[in-house]
Amino acid sequence: MPKILITGASSGIGEATAYAYSNPECELFLVARREQRLTEVAEACLKKGVSRVVFKARDLSVPGQGASIVEECLEELGGLNLLICNAGYGIYGPLQEVSPQDMARIWQVNFQSGYESIYAAVPHLMKQNEGHIVLVSSVIGKKAFPYAASYCATKFAQVAIGEALWGELRGTGVGVSVICPGYTATEFQQSAQNTASQGSWNRPGSGQDSAAVARAIVSAVRHKKREVHLTLPGRILCGLNRISPFLVNHVAAWVLQRASKKEDRRQEVGDIR
Template identity: 35%
Template sequence: MTKFPYKTALITGASSGIGKIFAYELAKKGINLVLTARSENKLSQISSDLISKFEIKVSYIIADLSNPTSAKTIVDQLINKNIMVDLLVNNAGIGQWANFLDESMETYTSTIHLNITSLVSLTHLLLPQMLHHKNGGIVNIASGAALQPGPYMAVYAASKAFVLSFSEALYGEYVDKGITVTAICPGNTPTEFQKTANANTEGIPGTTPEQVVKDSVKALLKRESNKIVGTSNYLLSFVPRILPRKTVINLVKNMMNKRVNP
C-alpha cells in the first residue's frame, strides 16, 4: 500500500456530508485532523469518535466561513496550537436554487464569501508553509455545476466555476514545486446542501458522499488537476464541449425552471 504523503489535514465543512466522510477516510489512513464548521456540538462528537476509533490527533475550530475574516482566525489558531497543515480540504460551500431576484443580496454575498473568498484566503495563508516543506495537497470541492452556466442557480454555479478555474491555475503554478491542487466536480450528492439550497433533485442521477471522497483521494494521490465524479456527471460534462453555448444555457434553463418554478 502506498504511504499517504500527508500528516495533518484541515477540513472545512467537516460537521456533515462530504466533509465528515473526508474526516473518517483520512483518519483511516492515520492522518491527524483539524475540523472546522459552525456546529460545535457536531464537531465535538465527531472529534471524540475519531480519536477513540483511530487513535489520531483531532482538533476542531468553530468558524463561519461566510465571514471573510474567519480564514485568518482559523490559521491564527493553528499557529497558536503549533499545528502544521500539509493537506487542505476546502469542502464548505452553499448555494441556492431560485429565481435570481428571489434571494437577497446578503444571501449572495455570504455565498460568495463562503464558496470563494474563504477558500482563496485559506489557500493563500497555508500554501507558503507547504512550499517551505516542498510537500502539500489542496483539494477544492467544486461541482458539476462549474462546467456550464447555471440559470436558477447563477451565483452558486458561477462560484463553483471560479473554484474549478482557480484550482487548475494553481495546479499549473505549483505542481512542479511539490504541491498538488485538485478540483473535484461531483454531481448530485445527497447531503444537507439540498435542504439549505431548496434543491429539488428528484430523479437526477447521483453519487454518494463516500464515492466523492474516495475519488477525491485517488485523484489527489495521482496528482490530477481535476476529477469529475460519477459516470452520468462525466458524460454530461461533454455537452458544453459539443453544443453551442447558447444551446447549453437553454438546456439548463429548461431543466432548472421546471424544478424551481413547478
C-alpha cells in the same frame, strides 16, 4: 505525519473525508459552525483510529476566518500538509430574488473563505516544498444552470483558482486538485437557501454516497490529479457542453423553466388552500 485541515467537516462530504483520513498516520483539524456535530465527528474519527483530532466551531461567512483557521491549525497541530476547502451551501432561485447581500454571503462562505485559507497556507506549503490543496467545487462549477446563478458563480471561481494555482505550483512539491461531484446525498439540499418562488432544484432522494466523494478526494491527493469528475451524468453533461453549449443551454433552460413554472403553480394552489 500528515496534518489535514478540512472545512465543512460537520456533515456530508467533509465528514466522510474526515473518516477517510481517520488512520494512525493522520492528524485532523476540523472546522464548521455546529460544535455538537463536530464533537460527534471527532469522536467517530478517534474510534476509527486517527492519531489526533482538533475541531473548531467557526463561521466562515465572517471575513478573515479562512486565514485564521490556517493559523490555528499551524499552531495546534504544529503544521499543515493538506488543506481541503469543502464548506459550502447553495442558493436556488431566480437571480432577481437573490439579493446582493445573499450573493456576498455565499461568495464569502463558498469561495472567499477558501481563498483566504489558500493564501495563508501556500507560503507554508511552499516553504516545506510539500503539501496539497483540494477545492470541492461541483459539476455546476463547469456548466452554469438557471436558478442557481450565485452558487454556480462560487463553484466556477473555485475551478478557476484551482486551475491557475495548479499552473503556478507545477514542479514544486505542492499539488492542487479540484473535485467536481455531481448530486450527492448529504444535508446540502436541506440547508440550501431557496428563494420565495423557486423549488425546482430541490432533489430529495438518492444521490451518490458522500463516502464515494471522500474516496475520490483521497485518490486525487495520492495521485496528484488536477481535476476529478465523479458522476457519469456529470461527465456526459460536460462532454455534451464541449460539443454544443448552445444545445445544452437551451435544453437546461427549457427543463428548468418548466419545472419552475410547475413549482410556482404548486405553491399558488398551496396558498389558495
